[in-house]
Amino acid sequence: MSNSTPSSASYEPTGRRLPVKTGPLLELDNLSTHYVSSRGTRVVRAVDQVSLRINAGETLGIVGESGSGKSTLALTILRVLPPAARIVGGRMLFEGEDLVQKSDDEMRHIRGKRIAMILQDPMASLNPLFTLGDQIAEPIRVHERVGRATAWNQARNLLKSVRIPSPETRVKQYPHEMSGGMRQRIVGAIGISCEPRLLIADEPTTSLDLTIQAQYLNLLRELQRAHGLALIFITHNLGIVAKMCDQLAVMYAGRVVESGPVSRIFNTPRHPYTEALLNSIPRMGDSEQRLTAIEGQPPDLAALPPGCAFAPRCVRAVERCRVEAPPEFTPDRGHTARCWLAASDPAPPDMLVQSGRA
Amino acid sequence: MAILEAAGLTKHFHARRGIFGGERGVVRAVDGISFTIEAGRTLGVVGESGCGKTTTAKLVLGLEDPTGGTIRFDGHDLQGLDPAGRRYYRKSVQAVFQDPYASLNPRMRVDAIIAEPLVTNESLPTAEVRSRVLRLLDLVGLPARAADLFPHEFSGGQRQRIAIARALALSPKLIVLDEPVSALDVSIRAQILNLLRDLQAELGLSYLFIAHDLAAVAHMSHTIVVMYLGKIVESGDARTLARTPKHPYTEALFSAALPSHPDERREEIILSGEVPSPLNPPSGCRFHPRCPHAMARCGDEEPLLTDVENRLVACHLYDEHRAPIRIAAGAAPVF
Numbered sequence: 001m002s003n004s005t006p007s008s009a010s011y012e013p014t015g016r017r018l019p020v021k022t023g024p025l026l027e028l029d030n031l032s033t034h035y036v037s038s039r040g041t042r043v044v045r046a047v048d049q050v051s052l053r054i055n056a057g058e059t060l061g062i063v064g065e066s067g068s069g070k071s072t073l074a075l076t077i078l079r080v081l082p083p084a085a086r087i088v089g090g091r092m093l094f095e096g097e098d099l100v101q102k103s104d105d106e107m108r109h110i111r112g113k114r115i116a117m118i119l120q121d122p123m124a125s126l127n128p129l130f131t132l133g134d135q136i137a138e139p140i141r142v143h144e145r146v147g148r149a150t151a152w153n154q155a156r157n158l159l160k161s162v163r164i165p166s167p168e169t170r171v172k173q174y175p176h177e178m179s180g181g182m183r184q185r186i187v188g189a190i191g192i193s194c195e196p197r198l199l200i201a202d203e204p205t206t207s208l209d210l211t212i213q214a215q216y217l218n219l220l221r222e223l224q225r226a227h228g229l230a231l232i233f234i235t236h237n238l239g240i241v242a243k244m245c246d247q248l249a250v251m252y253a254g255r256v257v258e259s260g261p262v263s264r265i266f267n268t269p270r271h272p273y274t275e276a277l278l279n280s281i282p283r284m285g286d287s288e289q290r291l292t293a294i295e296g297q298p299p300d301l302a303a304l305p306p307g308c309a310f311a312p313r314c315v316r317a318v319e320r321c322r323v324e325a326p327p328e329f330t331p332d333r334g335h336t337a338r339c340w341l342a343a344s345d346p347a348p349p350d351m352l353v354q355s356g357r358a
Numbered sequence: 359m360a361i362l363e364a365a366g367l368t369k370h371f372h373a374r375r376g377i378f379g380g381e382r383g384v385v386r387a388v389d390g391i392s393f394t395i396e397a398g399r400t401l402g403v404v405g406e407s408g409c410g411k412t413t414t415a416k417l418v419l420g421l422e423d424p425t426g427g428t429i430r431f432d433g434h435d436l437q438g439l440d441p442a443g444r445r446y447y448r449k450s451v452q453a454v455f456q457d458p459y460a461s462l463n464p465r466m467r468v469d470a471i472i473a474e475p476l477v478t479n480e481s482l483p484t485a486e487v488r489s490r491v492l493r494l495l496d497l498v499g500l501p502a503r504a505a506d507l508f509p510h511e512f513s514g515g516q517r518q519r520i521a522i523a524r525a526l527a528l529s530p531k532l533i534v535l536d537e538p539v540s541a542l543d544v545s546i547r548a549q550i551l552n553l554l555r556d557l558q559a560e561l562g563l564s565y566l567f568i569a570h571d572l573a574a575v576a577h578m579s580h581t582i583v584v585m586y587l588g589k590i591v592e593s594g595d596a597r598t599l600a601r602t603p604k605h606p607y608t609e610a611l612f613s614a615a616l617p618s619h620p621d622e623r624r625e626e627i628i629l630s631g632e633v634p635s636p637l638n639p640p641s642g643c644r645f646h647p648r649c650p651h652a653m654a655r656c657g658d659e660e661p662l663l664t665d666v667e668n669r670l671v672a673c674h675l676y677d678e679h680r681a682p683i684r685i686a687a688g689a690a691p692v693f
Contacts, residue, residue, distance in 0.1 A: 065543040179632055209406035210570060211629045214614035218628055236544050239616025263620045280548035282577035283618045284600050290555070291577070293548035297513045313545075 023096070024053040025230050026077070026198055031090035031100075033069075033076045038084075044301045046072040046085070048254040051328065051336075054247065056197065059224065059231040061241035061262065063277075064251035065298050070234045073251070074200050077232075078117055079107045095197070113143040116196040120203040122183035126175040132159070133171035136190050143194045158189040161226075162219060181212035185219065192223055199224075202234045217244060238281060242266065250274045253299050253309035256328075260335030270337035272317075273310045308339070316341060361432065361531055361564045362395040362418065362451075368426030369413050373637060383637050387413040389588035390427065395532060398558065400565040402579030402596060404572060404611065408633050409585040411568050415534050418566055419453055420444075432531075449479055452525040456537035458517030462509040468495075468520055469505035475527045494523040497560075498553060515546035522553065532564045540569060551578060572615040576600040584608045587636055587644040594669025604671045607645045643674065651675055 033047040046069040054060045064070040075081050077092060079099060092099040094115065102110065116139075119125040127135060136158055137151035144151075152171065159167035162185040175183055184204065191199050201220070205213040221244065224231055233245055241248055241262060249259040250273065258271040269275040279292040296313035299305065305312055311321040320340055329342040371385040388410040395401045403411045416422040418429065420436070429436045431447055439447060452475075455461040462471055469491045476487050492502050498519040509517055518538065525533050535554070539547040551574065557563060569575050575582060579596040584605065592605040603609045610627040617624070629648045634640055640647050646656035655674050663670040664677075 065545055181632055209633070210572070210611055210614045211406060212632060214626065214628055215630075218626075237616065238544070239618060242617045242620040242622065245620075266620050277545060280545060281618060282548075282551065282571075282573045284573050284576050284612075284615070291548035291552055293552050294545040295549070297515065298543060298545065 024093075025056045025058075025095060027053045027091075027093040028077075029091040029093065031073075031076065031092060032088045033072055033081065033085055034088050035072075035082075035084045036086060042302050045254045045304070046301060047076055049090070050251075050256050051090075052249050052256060052259060054198070054230050054232065056230050057224070057228045058247060059233060059245045060247045060249065061233045061235060061245035062249045062251060063235060063238060063241055065236060067253075067298055067301060068251040069254040069301075070251050071202055074117065074202055074232070074234055077200065078111055078115060079104075080111070109143070112139045112196075113194045114196050115198045115200065116191040116194070118184075118187050118191045118199065118201040118204050120206055122180060122187050122207065123175075125187050126183060128175055131172055131174055132178075132186055136171075136186070136193055139190060139193050154193070155189075158193055159186070161192075161223070162186070162189045164189075181208055181216065184208060184212075184216055188216075188220065188223070192227060192229070195227060196229065198230045198232065200232045200234065203236070204233075205240070206237075220244075238277065250277070253304060254301060255309070255338060256336070257310065257339070258335075258337045260332070264332065264335055270331050270335065270342040271310075271339045272314045272341070276315075359397045360394045361397045362566075363392075363430045364394075364418070364427065365392045365430070366390045366427035367392065367414070367417060367424055367429065369410075369417055369422060370425045385636050386588045386639060387636060388417065388424075391583075391585070391588075391590045392427075393583050393590070393593065395564050395566060396580070397531070397564055398562045399580040400558065400567050400578050402567045402569070402575035402582040403585060404568075404570070404575050404582060405585035406570070406611075406633055408587065408636055410588040410636075411585055412536065414585070415453075415536050415566060415568055418532075419451060419534055420448060445479075449475075449528045450531045451534065452528065452530040452532075453534040453536065454518070454521050454525050454538050457541045458509075458514055458521050459541070461521055462517055464509055466508075467505070468507055468509065468512075471509070471520060472505075472524045472527055475524060479528055490527070491523075494526055497526065497557070498523045513546075514542045515549055518542060518550050519553065522550075522557070526557070526561070529561075530563070532566065534566045534568070536568045537570070538567075539574065540571065547574070554578065572600070572612060573618065584611065587633065587639050589644060589672065590663060590670070591645065591673070592669065592671050593663075599669060604666055604669065604676065605645075605673050606649050606651050606675070610650075643672070 028050055031047060031050045035044040035046055050073060062070045062073065072085065076087060087100055133152050133155045136155035137148065140146060140151040140154050141148065156167045156171050159170055164170050164182060164185060178186065205216055208216060220231065223229065233240060235241065245262050248262045248265050249256045250271065251257065252273050258265060258269065258274045265274060266278065269278060276292065276294045280294055282291060294313055299309050307322045307325055311317040314321065326338050326340045328336050328338050330336050331342045367388055368390050369388040371387055373382045373385055393401060403414060405411050413422065417424050434443060436447060469488065472491045472494055473487050476482060476490060491505055495502060495504055500516065500519050509520065512520065539550050542550060558565060567575060567578050576596055581593065582596045582599045583593040584591050584607065586607050592599065592603065592608045599608065600612060603612050610629045613625060613627045627650065631648050634647065642658050643656045643661050646652040649656065653674060661672045661674045663672045666676045
C-alpha cells in the first residue's frame with residue numbers, strides 16, 4: 001500500500017492500538033421508548049427499562065422475536081425513531097456522553113461517524129441511482145470534510161478491505177451490477193467508512209445464502225479485529241449469537257429478560273424463555289428427538305398481561321408471575337434475569353422450580 | 359414403497375432478450391436429477407439459491423412440465439396420464455408455502471379457505487364440508503371457532519396451521535413443504551415442525567421438505583438430497599449425510615451452518631466466490647471453481663453419482679478407490 005494516501009492507510013489492518021478507555025463504550029440505563037398513537041390513547045412499550053452495556057471491541061447479540069423491540073432499540077441508540085416513537089426515560093451513555101440529551105445536530109455528527117449501522121436488506125439500503133463510489137464516499141466527505149478525489153480513493157480501499165474484486169472498476173458501477181453478497185459487503189464498507197467505534201448490524205445476513213453468510217460473518221469479524229469495533233448484532237438467530245457474540249441480551253415484549261456472557265447463558269439459562277428458546281432449535285443429527293416447542297403466541301405489546309409478559313406461555317409460572325412483574329435480578333456477576341425464579345440465590349434453575357412450586 | 363420416483367428429471371428454461379430478441383441461452387435449472395420419495399417418509403432438499411430446489415418442487419407439483427426425464431407417482435408415469443389420472447395426481451400432491459401472509463386470501467373466511475379444495479374437487483353436501491373443515495382444524499390444533507374468522511385475525515404460526523389444514527383437505531399422499539417455517543418466529547417454528555411430524559405419523563404422509571435451515575432439514579428428513587446448480591451432488595440417509603458429508607460442497611455447506619452452541623468448535627470451510635450463473639455453468643464438475651479439492655480432471659469431466667459408503671456422491675475424489683482421497687486440509691482454493 002505504498003502508493004495510498006496517508007488517510008487511507010488507516011483502513012488497512014495495521015494493528016492500530018486503541019486508546020485505552022475505562023468503562024463501557026455504550027451503557028444503556030433504564031432506557032424506554034414508547035410508541036404513542038396520535039390521540040395518545042394507545043401506548044406500545046416497544047423498549048421498556050432496558051439496561052445494557054457494551055465494551056470496546058466486544059460483540060453483543062440482541063435476540064428476540066418480531067415485535068420484541070430489538071429493532072426499536074437499535075433505532076433508539078441511533079436516534080432515528082419514527083415520529084410516533086418517544087424516548088420516555090433513561091440514559092444512553094456513549095463514551096461518557098448521554099445520547100438522549102444530544103441535539104439533532106449533534107447526533108448528525110455521531111451517526112455514521114462514531115456509531116454506524118448495517119441494515120437488513122442490502123437491496124433497499126443502497127441507492128440505485130448512485131455509483132458505489134458516490135455512496136461509500138458520501139459519509140467520508142460529510143464527516144471527514146475531504147475532497148471528492150480523496151474520498152473516492154478511500155472508497156476504493158474500503159472496497160478492497162471488504163474483498164470486492166477489482167475495486168477500480170467496481171467503484172464506478174451501480175448497485176444492480178452486484179450480487180446480494182457483494183451488496184451486503186458494500187453496505188458493510190459504508191458502515192466502517194468513518195471508522196466508527198460502534199457498529200450496529202440489524203439481521204445483516206437474513207437475505208444471504210449459507211456459504212455467503214459464512215463469508216460475510218468472517219469478514220465482519222476481521223473488520224472488527226482490525227478496527228477494534230464494538231459490534232451489536234440484532235438477530236432472531238441464536239446460531240449467529242453462538243458463532244459471533246461475547247455477550248447476549250434476550251428481549252421479550254420490549255424488555256431484556258436475560259443478559260450476560262454468551263456461553264454462560266447457553267449453558268445455564270436463568271430465564272425460562274431463554275431456556276425454552278434454546279431447546280426449541282433443531283440440532284444437527286438429533287432427528288429422533290421431538291422439539292420442545294413454546295406453546296402459545298408472542299403477546300400483543302399494546303395489551304400486555306399484568307405481571308411477567310412471558311407468564312402465559314411459561315411452564316414454570318407461579319401465581320406471583322401473573323400479578324407482579326419481576327425486576328432485574330443478578331443471579332451471577334454480569335448475568336441478569338427478569339424472573340422470580342432467579343431471585344433467591346444462585347441455585348441451579350431446577351431447584352428453583354421445585355422451591356417455586358412448593 | 360416408493361410413492362414418487364423421478365428419473366433424469368430435467369427442466370431447461372430458454373432465456374431471451376427483449377421482446378423479439380433471439381435466444382440467449384438455456385438456463386439449466388434442473389439438469390437430470392433422480393430421486394425417490396418413500397411412502398410415509400420425508401425427502402429433504404438443500405442447496406443455495408439458484409440450485410434448482412424450487413424448480414424441482416414445481417415439477418413435482420405439476421406447476422411446470424419437465425423438458426426431460428420422468429416422474430412416476432404410485433407407479434404411473436405422469437406424462438401418460440389421462441385427465442382423470444391427472445386430477446387424481448393433483449389431489450394427491452399438495453403444497454404448503456413459505457409465507458402464510460401471502461398464501462391465504464385475506465377476503466375469505468378460514469372455513470372457505472380450507473373448504474375450497476373440497477368444493478372444487480368433490481361434490482359434497484354443505485354440512486359434510488363443514489364437518490370436514492372442523493375435523494381438519496382440530497387436526498392442526500386450531501379451535502372450531504377459527505372457522506368463522508379471517509386470516510388477519512391469526513398470528514403467523516396459526517396461519518401456517520390454516521395453510522396445512524388446507525393442504526390436508528383432500529387427504530393427499532405427498533405434501534411439498536417449501537420453506538414452511540422460515541417466515542415464522544423462532545419460538546413458533548418448533549410448534550409447526552412438531553405438528554408436521556405428528557401429522558406424518560398419524561396420516562402416513564410423505565413430505566418433500568425444502569429449506570435453507572440445514573438443522574431443520576436434518577431434523578425433519580429421512581433422506582437428504584444436496585443440489586448445486588441444477589445437479590444432485592450428494593444424497594443419502596439424513597443423519598449420516600449431516601454427520602459425515604462426503605462431497606466437498608456438502609462439507610462446506612454443513613460447516614457453514616451456524617453452531618447450536620458457543621462452545622461448539624469445528625473446522626470451518628469458507629468457500630471463495632459465489633454460485634455461478636446457471637445460464638453459463640462451469641464445465642466439468644459445476645462446483646470445481648469454488649472447490650478446495652479441485653483437480654485438473656474436475657474442469658473437463660463431469661463426475662457421475664456413484665455409490666460411496668451407502669450414499670451417492672458425484673465427485674472425482676471418490677472415483678477410483680471408492681474411498682476418500684484427502685488432499686491436506688487448508689489447501690489453497692483453485693480459481
